[in-house]
Amino acid sequence: MLEVAxxxxxxVLDHITSGNGLKIFNKxxxxxxxxxxxxxxxxxxxxxxxxxxxxxxxRIDIDLEFLGLIDRFITVNIIEDNKVIxxxxxxxxxxxxxxxxxxxxxxxxxxxxYIKPTFHLExxxxxxxxxxxxxxxxxxxx
Amino acid sequence: MSxxxxxxxxxxxxxxxxxxxxLIELGKKMYASPGNYADACKGKILAxxxxxxxxxxxxxxxxxxxxxxxxxxxxxxANTSSAAKGESIADTIRVMSAYADIAVMRHPKEGAPxxxxxxxxxxxxxxxxxGHQHPTQTLTDLLTISMYKESIENQTVAFCGDxxxxxxxxxxxxxxxxxxxxxxxxxxxxxxxxxxSLKKQLMDTYSVELxxxxxxxxxxxxxxxxxxxxxxKERFFNEADYSRLKDSYIITLEKLQHAKDDMIxxxxxxxxxxxxxxxxxxxxxxxxxQSKLGVYIRMALITKLLGVQHLC
Numbered sequence: 001m002l003e004v005a006x007x008x009x010x011x012v013l014d015h016i017t018s019g020n021g022l023k024i025f026n027k028x029x030x031x032x033x034x035x036x037x038x039x040x041x042x043x044x045x046x047x048x049x050x051x052x053x054x055x056x057x058x059r060i061d062i063d064l065e066f067l068g069l070i071d072r073f074i075t076v077n078i079i080e081d082n083k084v085i086x087x088x089x090x091x092x093x094x095x096x097x098x099x100x101x102x103x104x105x106x107x108x109x110x111x112x113x114y115i116k117p118t119f120h121l122e123x124x125x126x127x128x129x130x131x132x133x134x135x136x137x138x139x140x141x142x
Numbered sequence: 143m144s145x146x147x148x149x150x151x152x153x154x155x156x157x158x159x160x161x162x163x164x165l166i167e168l169g170k171k172m173y174a175s176p177g178n179y180a181d182a183c184k185g186k187i188l189a190x191x192x193x194x195x196x197x198x199x200x201x202x203x204x205x206x207x208x209x210x211x212x213x214x215x216x217x218x219x220a221n222t223s224s225a226a227k228g229e230s231i232a233d234t235i236r237v238m239s240a241y242a243d244i245a246v247m248r249h250p251k252e253g254a255p256x257x258x259x260x261x262x263x264x265x266x267x268x269x270x271x272x273g274h275q276h277p278t279q280t281l282t283d284l285l286t287i288s289m290y291k292e293s294i295e296n297q298t299v300a301f302c303g304d305x306x307x308x309x310x311x312x313x314x315x316x317x318x319x320x321x322x323x324x325x326x327x328x329x330x331x332x333x334x335x336x337x338x339s340l341k342k343q344l345m346d347t348y349s350v351e352l353x354x355x356x357x358x359x360x361x362x363x364x365x366x367x368x369x370x371x372x373x374x375k376e377r378f379f380n381e382a383d384y385s386r387l388k389d390s391y392i393i394t395l396e397k398l399q400h401a402k403d404d405m406i407x408x409x410x411x412x413x414x415x416x417x418x419x420x421x422x423x424x425x426x427x428x429x430x431x432q433s434k435l436g437v438y439i440r441m442a443l444i445t446k447l448l449g450v451q452h453l454c
């Protein structure tokens with residue numbers, strides 16, 4: 001079996017649904033960072049049969065709020081001194097800012113660069129978000 | 143971000159029903175005796191930031207401020223402001239906050255006044271943003287209904303015309319739902335029905351029943367308040383769609399034959415051809431009086447947002 005060394009300090013994103021790992025890797029733009037990163041795909045899992053894992057070394061201040069939009073099964077492990085100091089499940093964020101554009105072509109957020117599009121969760125199951133500015137519903141899609 | 147705690151009117155929900163009712167009563171007093179309020183805002187300045195053409199809203203706000211003894215400044219064309227140079231709304235409003243005591247903004251993009259309110263130290267009034275909201279028209283409409291009907295509640299209200307892009311409809315229907323009106327009649331072509339997001343909000347929040355139909359004749363006998371709207375050319379991306387839909391509904395005296403004697407016909411104006419000129423002389427046509435009442439409710443609103451306490 002493929003083995004990857006544990007990390008001293010950083011973040012491990014575990015229980016990523018198989019196939020979503022690369023999408024998250026790209027969304028976090030981990031191909032552009034200068035610290036060690038590992039993406040494991042199709043790892044055997046008792047609970048999920050197959051899963052993806054991302055290990056990020058030396059950084060724990062990455063904005064992971066949007067993870068719940070992509071995959072609500074992810075576990076985030078924060079590692080310090082080679083130990084898991086915090087373990088949390090992600091959830092669908094109730095408020096998102098600057099992650100996706102408003103689908104309304106007449107919304108001010110599509111024209112004024114000063115502000116980031118901001119949304120409030122309307123329907124968790126369908127990922128419907130209501131724009132804070134124009135109030136139109138945008139459905140989040142990966 | 144704004145540092146001072148300032149009240150704005152961006153959407154009708156910014157005011158409680160109690161506050162709206164108070165404004166309506168104050169508007170009635172101002173209508174009856176405008177001279178009593180001639181110095182209420184002496185020394186205050188209203189900025190009119192109109193990024194889109196307007197006749198009634200701009201002039202009624204200016205008239206309202208002048209009748210209160212205040213002054214006005216502003217622009218009525220985005221091309222004559224720094225917006226033409228690419229200035230953000232946040233920067234514009236921060237600067238205007240230093241020049242004026244209160245501002246009204248009209249903008250073709252939806253949510254623009256909300257953005258302005260987040261960076262303003264002075265009260266911002268939404269004077270209409272795209273097809274989204276027009277809360278001061280709603281206050282005007284409520285004052286009009288209360289002048290002609292015993293109460294705002296218990297009326298059968300029908301909206302007719304462009305319900306998709308009609309911001310006056312969006313603001314008014316949300317507010318009437320708060321007055322516990324449980325059923326609305328929506329008359330529009332299929333392409334211009336009320337937006338799904340608004341329908342969902344109305345049904346989820348207020349449990350209202352929306353009766354969507356295609357012709358006025360089906361319901362004319364039941365209506366207490368008929369709210370007509372213009373098919374708005376400026377909201378269409380496509381000229382062909384506008385041409386196909388622009389004559390969808392035209393009210394004539396013949397169509398009013400079966401309407402209630404005390405029904406009122408309202409319209410936020412401007413009218414194009416959706417109300418035949420012959421209807422103007424019918425006693426049920428109240429749209430020009432409605433337009434006049436807009437000045438008095440805006441006078442009441444300005445005094446409230448400026449905190450002119452002795453009037454309240």
